Amino acid sequence: MCGGFRAADAGTRVRLGGWIHRSRDLGGLLFLDLRDRSGLVQISFDPRWAAPEAIASASSAGAESVVLIEGEVALRPPEGRNPEMPTGEVEVRATSISVVGPAETPAIPVSLGKGEKLASEELRLRYRHLDLRRPELRDNMILRHELYQATRRYLDEHGFLEIETPILTKPTPEGARDYLVPSRVHKGEFYALPQSPQIYKQLLMVAGFDRYFQIARCFRDEDLRADRQPEFTQIDIEASFIEPEDVYRLTEGLIAALFRVAGLSVPETFNRMTYADAMETYGCDRPDLRYDLKIFDATEMVRAAEFGITRSAIEAGGRVRGLRIPGGASFSRKQVDELEAIAKSAGVAGLLRTKRLSGALDGPLAKHLPAGAADSLAIAEGDLCLLAAAPDATANPALDRVRQEVASRLGLAGGANSFVWITDFPLFIRDGASGALGSVHHPFTSPHRDDLARMEQDPENVRALAYDLVLNGTELGGGSIRISDPRVQSRVFSALGISESDAQERFGFLLEGLRSGAPPHGGIAFGFDRIAMMLAGAQSLRDVIAFPKTTAARALFEGAPSAVADADLAELHIRSAN
């Protein structure tokens, strides 16, 4: 392998295959950098050891052509060594070369020449076979492979069985849109690609496979982002007779094993935070805890103030909460306006601003505050304080975004990785528009035992046995203890407004399973691609997936999706609307 040669290999006769990465023709003397998946090595052609025909052949071979080289590994002359290259001590003195895979001039550069920049992402995706040759993407794929292996090794060692579940499954009316697959045999009927193997893994528990895992491909037909692909990979885990604590302990070990692959260490155990605390203190359920910047409540301090904005917000049932920004008093008017614009785009009417200079607070609100307000609100000299007077439902996302923007401006997010388990999610969430209850996680999530009694009267305050693992503001994975008691499952369906017959039609095979002797069970799923992206230091999921889709869910290399012939549709009992 090209990248592995060292000084100790000098004298070895070798036969090497690889791609011409770059060549330097000095006239009578010629150098090639030969590349394979292991790296680069310099091949030298000199009349002292290479026949004239070999030199001519090497000289005319184009970049990215595949060649076979015969020669001998030799130490380079001392002045010709290259400390920048792992193989820089040596070169292969070629005696023959044969061009076995001539290449046309590459459509996009693989090795970047003088002043050259990376081709646009559109072209990189169209010519993916070339882009994947670049060392950066090659290394990402190798890292990904090692993450697969570490996952399998760790879970195998902990007694988990790898079991595959179907790709052709049943459409689910809830959740994300399904990718549908028409049935040829059954006119007018459809399979769906799985959004996750959720129900199958629960049935595997019912079947007695008490520890299951799968590196599972999942499909969701929703709009994309830099960190969202329509098909993606999860590390899917489920086990019987376990509690949340068991899941935490098991998967902290798994995450440690995965981070070790990238040479990173992680804490022995991860911090915990309840959903309620996360929302109260950070305004979101996946806080970035690399920096402090906590949201605080100033409602009591301003309650008595004769100030219209805060007064009406409080009377309407809202609160006044905000952020103290250390040193923020030096922000320009324009900078603060930008922060306010971010908050407004998240739904609040505006931000109240006050800063502490020379001991006192300024701003329109300040004169309505009691003496000593700055101290009791812990606003320090030089701080800027931004307040949102609104119901939590709008203030939380607004303050969350302002918090992130401030952290990015002040460069606060550079510290050590910060893992945190978010626990005690609510079981239900009420849809603002329709007023209907929906599942926060999914309808099979177990309510907290202590909250079972209030399921019917006070469903919005029922906690779920659900948890997410968050790293630096990104959700790495999430899961729950599932419902294993069919009576509890019925009550949850009923709270969700799913009738007995609906439930039977949609999830009948799971309900039958629960009635036939179901162990208590639960699990978790991790976003494999996101973990790979983080560990690779990549900016986009597309850089850790061999053949990704564009933001419009197209595959540019193969041209999918594409139209099909009417005859093919007819066989599937389908007609295009166009």
Place this chain on the structure above:
RNA sequence: GGGGCUGUAGCUCAGCUGGUUAGAGUGCCGGUCUGUCACACCGGAGGUCGCGGGUUCGAUCCCCGUCAGCCCCGCCA
């Protein structure tokens, strides 16, 4: 579904207030060159200015539409 940015040579980009022959770097082709490694030097070829329409004496440039890529909101149990 909505908003923003981008589209000019194989690749990366520049192109002034709308004006004669659309430029640069790199790659490619030809030549010189015996220790280069982003080799160096000399010469050359290479353009549907994404596509369609409009305004104008005249459009790469202004307007409308459309396609594609990227980013964001909605969406993603």
